[in-house]
Amino acid sequence: MATSIQGEKQYIDAFFKLTLRPTAAADLFPWLSSLTSEQRKDFVDLADSNHVVIRVFEVINRVAGHKGNADVQAWAVSVLTTERERIANALTHLKDVCEALQEADCPAVVMKTLDHWPDLGNDLDLVTTGPKNEVVRVFTQKLNAHVEARSWGDRLANKWNFALPGLRESVEAHIGRLGQTGEHKEMAQRFIDRRVNTQVHGYEFPTPAPEERIFAATLQRMYRHFYFRVCDILNAASLVESGKVKWEELRRAAEEAGIWPGVASFLNIVSEYVKQYRGSGLNLPADVLANAALGADQMYTRARFLRIPILPYGARLYTRQITHTACKGNVPATFRLSLLPPLASAAAVAFKITGSDKGVW
Template sequence: MALPLNREAEYLNALFSLTLNPLQAKDAVALVASLGPEERSEFLSLADSNHVLVRGLKAVLQHPDSAANVELRSWAKQQIDKEEKRISTALVYLHAICEELETANCPTTVMKSLDHYPDLGNDLDLYSTAEEKAICDVMTGKFNAHIEPRSWGDRLAHKWNFAIPGLKESVEVHVQRLGQMGEHTGLARRFVTRRVLKVVENKTYHVPAPEERIVVATLQRMYRHFYFRVCDIVNSAAIIESGELNFQELQRATELAGIWPGVATYLTIVSDHVQRYRGIPLSLPEFVLSAARFGGKEIKPRARFLRVPVLPHGAALYTYQVTQAAMRGDVPGTLRLSLLPYLASAAAVAYKVTGSDKGVW
């Protein structure tokens, strides 16, 4: 059942406060403490959808105002323990999958999933430069995985989804391509050629370099789903604040791919939300801010997330991308991108008729 818009916005505001500025989250802690059982269930569901359940509730526990509220602390600890158990189980599988793929000469990078830690998303996202058959052989042969039905969009994007017995999360593998239509190949290869190591719960994984972490977030939010989760703002703010992000390299790589305006806009939206909850924006170079097409004021809470207007903003970014692909002579990329309006129309019709766009996207 959908939450009333005002309550949904109130819960999202609390989650942003708890994760972006936990020391000043007095009102958010008071809100969570005041909720009844049904409302807390709704709050938890929204936190889970936004991949900040653990971070949000840990902020509640660590805030001085929760110290004397035994009931609130007991509830929060119980929810954290339950979620951490799920995450630890998923990480065991994720590490085993990565190890088997690497052993089979399938170079693999974990995208997005580990950015959320100590939270974890609802699926495990991977990218590999290997052949599709080799990956499917590992997943079915080593893990008895079931290959999920593939939509038109999945086939164009070279994306495979696997269900593994004993693992709650779906495993999503992007093969040699990235982007809604699989239009990015050179950009995609950077996810393996520039990958770095990350240790989580005493296990080592290959993850994208900071620049590619921003790239994949941008592709998801500005060119595919057109909405932000709370975790997108929190995760990307942490990348920027780490000092490890090379803005010039990010610009160079994404200008070649025709998505630099989307990247600059994504970073500006992140900074604007940080400013809203901390009072000061992130330190972004002027060339990033000047390249942004719009800012955080344009995205609004609706249907569990912060929504990016497809018209005019999403359409303008798409038009720029396809124009740039054509101008640089990328015929395959241009053809793939030219299919997007037709696929989107088919998805809209399918949703209207059946209530679902599965099989299309």
């Protein structure tokens, strides 16, 4: 579970101002210059939790240089250097993983991880439709990785985490299924079938099509964690503004999966945060706005992130999803989804007793 950082609300506000409205970044410099060494440490820690270290500190570095603020610029350069070294190492290993899976005829897509570019997350996510035993063999025998402990939720979702030598980040492999309970089997195949190649840092990686990128973010934020990182707002805003999203296909596939209200809500939240800092939101289709169940007004900052109230909003989305799945006659997926409430309850009890939900969630 994430722990709070003193001043986190002000820090998150600064992240948005630096990234969504960088022309006004100079206004933050009296405050940035006044941060103590401990506050600077917390600021970097929170930027890391929100996967915006590079995007935030590139602006700080640039503005500090223009203002002749040597102290703040030295801080920014130090942070950027350390983070870029981490990212370069992670990408090298990620390329090795993708090549090893491809050679073993295990089709894979790098999911979510590269959406943050030029930042990178704290684990490396993949979805693959390769046979489970073959995927595990590739990691343990070809890449010399070891399998990390799996929670009940991991087993239900058919998710495996691997630790590779020389890599700080875990590699998280979703094998043949997506969703908190592994209910989205067809969607996992869709990620593979519609994948595109993306150039990052001189490497070419298989990545999801724009519509699947939105699905991945929606499943994670609206149906699993019920919180947003700052990067989620920035990533989705950039994707929408690129003009690459096929809106009719997005809605068709989201309705088929029973997650259209969640997709619409996710995009509405993103647009409203953009509007808060830029003065105008994203150019979203009318049907997206009409089907959104909540917006930024319902969000609140706590324990490092922007939180969604599970009651009533998260519960409503879950109810709509399981009802849709049951009405389609998808018995296996309905059964999987029915296990979510007891799993969540077990995680809550474990956290209350031990201070951790590890092993459950």
